[in-house]
Amino acid sequence: MLKIDKLCKQYNNQPVLNQVSLDMGPKISVIIGLNGSGKSTLLKVVAGIVEPDSGTVYIDRQDITALDPEERKIGYVPQHPALFNHLTALENMRYCLKNGRGSEKILDRYVEMLGLKDILTKKPRTLSGGFKSRVSLVRSLASQPKVMLLDEPLSDIDVAVKEKLLPEFKKVLKDMGIPTLYVTHDPWEASLLGDNFYAMVKGKITEINSADDAFDIIKASYNIKSSVS
Amino acid sequence: MSRNIIAVIFTPLFLLLVIYPLVALLFRLESNGIARTLVDPFFWDSVKNTIVAAAFAAAMGLLLAIGFGYLHLFQKNTFIYKIANLMNDLPIALPHTVAGLALLLAFGRNAFGFVGNTGLAFTIIAVILAMFFVSYPLAARTLASGVEKIEKEVIDVARTLGDTPTKAYLRIALPNLGEALFSGFVLAFSRSLSEFAAVIMFGGNVPGKTQVLASYVFTKVEEGELEMAVTASAFCVVLSLLTVSILGLRRLRYAKN
Numbered sequence: 199m200l201k202i203d204k205l206c207k208q209y210n211n212q213p214v215l216n217q218v219s220l221d222m223g224p225k226i227s228v229i230i231g232l233n234g235s236g237k238s239t240l241l242k243v244v245a246g247i248v249e250p251d252s253g254t255v256y257i258d259r260q261d262i263t264a265l266d267p268e269e270r271k272i273g274y275v276p277q278h279p280a281l282f283n284h285l286t287a288l289e290n291m292r293y294c295l296k297n298g299r300g301s302e303k304i305l306d307r308y309v310e311m312l313g314l315k316d317i318l319t320k321k322p323r324t325l326s327g328g329f330k331s332r333v334s335l336v337r338s339l340a341s342q343p344k345v346m347l348l349d350e351p352l353s354d355i356d357v358a359v360k361e362k363l364l365p366e367f368k369k370v371l372k373d374m375g376i377p378t379l380y381v382t383h384d385p386w387e388a389s390l391l392g393d394n395f396y397a398m399v400k401g402k403i404t405e406i407n408s409a410d411d412a413f414d415i416i417k418a419s420y421n422i423k424s425s426v427s
Numbered sequence: 428m429s430r431n432i433i434a435v436i437f438t439p440l441f442l443l444l445v446i447y448p449l450v451a452l453l454f455r456l457e458s459n460g461i462a463r464t465l466v467d468p469f470f471w472d473s474v475k476n477t478i479v480a481a482a483f484a485a486a487m488g489l490l491l492a493i494g495f496g497y498l499h500l501f502q503k504n505t506f507i508y509k510i511a512n513l514m515n516d517l518p519i520a521l522p523h524t525v526a527g528l529a530l531l532l533a534f535g536r537n538a539f540g541f542v543g544n545t546g547l548a549f550t551i552i553a554v555i556l557a558m559f560f561v562s563y564p565l566a567a568r569t570l571a572s573g574v575e576k577i578e579k580e581v582i583d584v585a586r587t588l589g590d591t592p593t594k595a596y597l598r599i600a601l602p603n604l605g606e607a608l609f610s611g612f613v614l615a616f617s618r619s620l621s622e623f624a625a626v627i628m629f630g631g632n633v634p635g636k637t638q639v640l641a642s643y644v645f646t647k648v649e650e651g652e653l654e655m656a657v658t659a660s661a662f663c664v665v666l667s668l669l670t671v672s673i674l675g676l677r678r679l680r681y682a683k684n
Contacts, residue, residue, distance in 0.1 A: 247583045267586035274587040280580040284602040296598075297589030334584075341588050 199223055200244070200345045200377040205253030207239055207401075214239045215250065216401035222377040226368065228388040229381045230412035231398030232420075237381040238277070240398070241347045244379070245274045257344050268297075273338030273346040277353055279330040281322035287333045288318040294341035305340040311370055312336060328359045335367060339374055346371060346378040352387065364390045385409040452660055460654025469634040470659060473643035480551060480639065481619035484558035485566070488615040489608065492566035493601070499571045500582065500600060501592045512571075515564040526560050527628020534629075554630035554637050558619035565618050566611035573607025574600065606681045613674045620667060640666075 200222045207215040214236045220227070231237045242248040244255055246267035255263050262270050281290050291309065294300040309315060312332045322330060331351055338346065352360050352367075368391050371378050382388050388395060388409035397404050397412040399419040406412055464470050495515075498508040518526065531548055532538070534556065539546030547553050577600055585595040601608075623641035632642040640663050647656035 242583075245583070245587055247586070266591075267583070268589050268591055270587070272587055274584055276580040276584060278578070278580060280578055280584050282581065282585070282599055293585070294588040297594070299589050337584070337588070343587075 199256075199258055200379070201256040201259075202240075202244065203254045203256070205240065205243055205255070206251045207236075207243060207248065208251055213401045215243065215253075218253070218401070218403050220379075220396070220403065222379065224375045224377055225393040226371055226378045226380055226391055227394050227396065228392035228409065229379065229396045229398050229403065230383065230385055230388050230409060230416075231381075232383055232416060235398045236401040237398045238349050240403075241274070241349045241379060241381055244345070245272050245347055246270050247274075271299075271341075271344045273341060273343035275334050275338050275346070275348045275351045277350045279322070279327075279334035279351070279354075281330055281333060281337075283322050286319050286321055287314065287325065287329070290322065290333055291337045291340055293337060300341040304342060305336065308336045308339050308370055311373070312366055326359075327355050328363055331355060331363060332366070335370065339370065344376060346374065346376055348378065348380045350382050353382075360387065367391065385412050388412070449664060452657060452664065455653075455657045456661055457654050457657070460652075460658045463652075464655045464658035464662075467655065469638065470643060470655075472635045473638045473640050473659075474662070476551065476554065476637065477620055477639040477641075480554040480558055481562075481616050483555045484562055484619040485612050485616035487555070487559045488563035488566040488619075489570075489612050491563055492570040492611050492615075493608075495567040496570035496574045496600070496604070496607075497593075497596050499574050500577075500596060511567070515567050518561045518564050523561055523622065523624035524628055527557055527625035530556055530560060530625065530629040548629055549631040549633060549637055551630070551637060554626050554639060557625035557629045558622050561622050561625055562615040562618040566615040569611035569614055570604065570607050573604045573611075577603055606677075609677055610674060613670060613677075617667060617670045617674075620663070620670065 200220070202218060202220040205215050205218040206213065216236075218236075218240060229237045229240070239248060243250045246262070246265060246269075250263065253263070254261055257270070257272075267274075281287075282293065285293070291305055291314075292302075295302070295305075309318070312335070314329070314332055314336065317325060317329055317333075322333070325333065331354075334351065335348075348367075352363055355363060364387065371391075380388075380391055386409070392409065395406045395409050395412065397406050397415040399416055404415055406415065495511055498505065498511060502508050530553070534547040534553070536544065536546045536548065543550070547556065581599060581603075582595050585599045586592070590598065621641065622639075623645065626637075626639055627642050627645075630637040630639075632638050632646060634643075634646070638646070640659060644656045644659045644663070647653070647659060
C-alpha cells in the first residue's frame with residue numbers, strides 16, 4: 199500500500215507540492231492536472247528522484263522517504279519512454295534481472311499480454327511510439343515493484359493508437375494488482391484507465407468522483423470561464 | 428555586398444592569419460632538409476616520443492574525464508565537482524611554463540627523489556604527465572557535454588530498476604557516450620601532440636630520450652638548421668591535420684546517423 203503524508207516541495211520559493219496526502223490501495227489512481235501543477239514532481243518525489251522539503255512516503259507502512267530510488271522497489275514509467283537505446287527491447291525489459299530483481303516468468307507473461315514477441319531483438323530507435331511505450335511499461339513491471347508510477351506515458355502517442363493502448367495498459371496494471379499512480383492532463387485518458395481520481399492544482403490535491411469533475415476544479419482554481427454556455 | 432559583410436571581412440583575415448603562415452612554412456620545404464631530417468635518428472625518436480606520450484596522456488586524460496563525467500551527472504553540488512569544473516578552465520589561462528614548473532616542484536627531485544636523481548623530471552613519464560596536465564581538461568569538458576545530452580529520465584529509470592549511481596553510469600550513460608569518449612581522446616591526443624612549454628620545463632629536451640617533435644623543432648631553429656626545423660614542422664602539420672580530420676570524419680558520420 200502507498201501512503202503519502204503532507205509532502206511539500208518548493209522551487210525558488212514557489213510551492214510545487216503543498217501538503218499533498220494520499221492513501222492508496224491496489225487500484226489505479228489517476229491524478230489530473232495542467233502542466234506545472236506539480237503532478238510530475240509528486241511522482242518523482244515518491245520514486246526518490248526528487249527530495250521533498252518535508253513530508254513522508256510509506257510503502258506497506260514502511261517509511262521510505264530517506265531511501266534512494268534503487269532501494270524503493272517502485273516502478274517508474276516517465277513521460278518519454280526513456281528506453282536504453284544501446285540495448286534491444288528484450289534487454290531493456292530484462293534490465294532489472296541484472297540487479298537481482300523481478301522474474302523471467304512475469305516478464306514472459308507481460309511480453310505475451312502486450313504482443314511484444316516479434317520485436318524482442320529490435321533496438322528502441324526502430325520501434326514505433328506504441329511499442330516503445332509498451333516496452334517501457336513491461337520494463338518496469340518486470341521488476342515486480344510494490345508501487346507503479348506512470349507520468350503521462352502516452353503523451354507522445356496519437357489518439358488512435360492511444361485508444362488501443364489504454365485498455366492494454368489497464369489490463370496489465372490490473373493484473374499486477376499493486377497501487378498505481380497515473381498522471382495525465384487528459385480527463386478522457388483518465389476516465390478510460392482509472393478506478394479513482396484526483397485533481398491537482400497549484401501543488402494541492404483533491405479527490406474527485408469522476409475524471410470530468412477535474413475540469414470544474416481546475417477552472418474554478420484558475421478563474422477560467424467556460425466559453426460554452 | 429552589405430549582406431555578406433561579415434564573410435567579406437572574415438575570408439581575407441582567415442586566409443592571411445591562419446592559412447598563409449602554414450602555406451609559408453610548407454613552401455620553405457627543401458629536398459636537402461627533408462633528406463637530412465629523415466635520416467636523423469633523433470627526429471624519429473622525437474616522433475616516437477610524441478606519439479607514445481600523447482597516446483598515454485590522452486588515455487589517462489580520458490580515464491579521469493570519465494570520473495569527471497560521473498561527478499557532472501550525479502554530484503554537481505559537491506565541493507570536489509566545483510573545484511574540478513573550475514580547474515578545467517585553468518590550463519587556458521595558465522602559462523604552460525608555470526604548469527611545467529608546478530609539475531617539476533611536485534614530482535621532481537625534492538618530492539620524488541626516491542625514484543631517481545631527478546625524481547620523475549626529465550623522464551618520458553614527465554613528458555606524459557606534462558601532456559596530461561594540459562590536455563585532460565579538453566577530455567573532461569567533452570565528456571561533460573556528452574553527459575549533458577543524455578536524457579535524465581533514462582538514468583532515473585535505471586535507478587528505479589535497481590542501479591546504484593555507479594552502475595547507472597557504467598551500464599547506461601557510458602555506452603551512450605561513445606562519440607564523447609572518441610572526441611575526448613582525439614582532442615586530448617591532439618592537444619598533447621602540440622605541447623611544448625610544459626614538456627620542456629618538466630620533461631626537458633633530451634634528444635632520444637624526452638625530446639618531442641615540438642622541442643625538436645625548437646632545437647633545430649636554435650642550431651640554425653632551419654631546413655630541418657621546417658621539415659619537422661611540416662611533419663607536425665600533417666600529423667595534426669590527420670588527427671583533426673579523423674575527428675571531423677567521425678563527427679560527420681555521427682551526425683548522419
